[in-house]
């Protein structure tokens with residue numbers, strides 16, 4: 001690439017109320033450049049003699065024009081341009097990075113039907129300060145009716161969609177637009193609310209050894225699931241002993257307990273539970289953390 005990006009932003013740092021022009025500090029220019037491109041920054045308008053550029057205070061070139069080809073991250077820094085007598089003319093803060101690439105979007109709903117969460121990543125990381133506009137609307141709604149997707153859990157690249165229609169007949173579109181000093185890009189990601197349901201894992205799994213080589217297993221619904229009464233969950237129980245290859249799954253269960261029987265004395269069993277929307281919408285939750293119990297030897 002040999003594009004030249006020079007986005008000068010004038011930043012007045014102080015002296016705004018000063019009446020004496022000689023006390024106005026030299027300007028600081030923020031310059032943003034794409035890694036691999038070239039940059040050309042003139043210090044003065046004219047062809048002044050003896051003007052020089054310094055980087056981190058050491059002399060770089062005796063030339064009024066700073067020219068860097070094939071920039072890389074190590075070219076970042078504070079560049080200053082000086083008169084022959086040393087007085088400062090201009091300060092440039094050079095920032096290297098990438099224009100945003102289209103975000104990879106992933107949405108899921110651990111809190112169906114209350115809200116869905118979307119998160120996204122950019123590859124490569126743009127490095128430069130990048131901000132995001134996230135909006136959503138139904139497929140047939142006009143652009144103007146798009147709602148703001150609110151930042152979620154203070155994460156820069158995550159937002160929450162509220163009041164989505166359930167059993168909608170058309171897709172919801174989320175629009176993630178990423179913007180930085182080098183450009184902007186948009187990704188539209190269509191989804192059906194029910195297809196992105198994914199509960200959090202069940203909690204409070206407890207085991208009780210029962211006579212007859214049985215284990216009573218109990219658990220609680222994921223606390224994030226807003227309404228387990230009207231939006232039922234079903235559960236799968238996984239257990240194993242020894243190596244993981246012995247894992248077996250049982251279920252689904254509608255209740256919050258079951259009994260494992262036919263177990264072997266002296267064996268330690270590891271139990272995990274997963275939840276899924278009762279109507280089979282979306283995906284299973286991750287497995288709860290394994291907890292174990294040993295069947296006593298007779």
Ligand SMILES: *[C@@H]1O[C@H](CO)[C@@H](O)[C@H](O)[C@H]1NC(C)=O
Pocket residue numbers: 001036070072
């Ligand atoms: C630019 O620099 C990179 C490494 O910094 C190098 O791999 C690449 O070949 C260079 N490209 C040109 C056109 O000089």
Ligand SMILES: *[C@@H]1O[C@H](CO)[C@@H](O)[C@H](O)[C@H]1NC(C)=O
Pocket residue numbers: 055056074076077078
């Ligand atoms: C200039 O200084 C900055 C900040 O201290 C540093 O990150 C950068 O590596 C320095 N650049 C050079 C070429 O010394």
Ligand SMILES: *[C@@H]1O[C@H](CO)[C@@H](O)[C@H](O)[C@H]1NC(C)=O
Pocket residue numbers: 083084085086087
């Ligand atoms: C340095 O030179 C410039 C013009 O060449 C002049 O405006 C400035 O006052 C000089 N500064 C000092 C400290 O001599």
Ligand SMILES: *[C@@H]1O[C@H](CO)[C@@H](O)[C@H](O)[C@H]1NC(C)=O
Pocket residue numbers: 133135143175176177186188
């Ligand atoms: C996506 O969002 C951006 C920023 O709000 C907007 O400019 C653009 O028109 C939207 N595009 C679509 C197809 O919704």
Ligand SMILES: *[C@@H]1O[C@H](CO)[C@@H](O)[C@H](O)[C@H]1NC(C)=O
Pocket residue numbers: 203204219220221222223
């Ligand atoms: C899980 O256990 C904690 C502490 O015993 C209790 O406060 C909480 O209500 C339980 N949650 C569920 C969903 O059973």
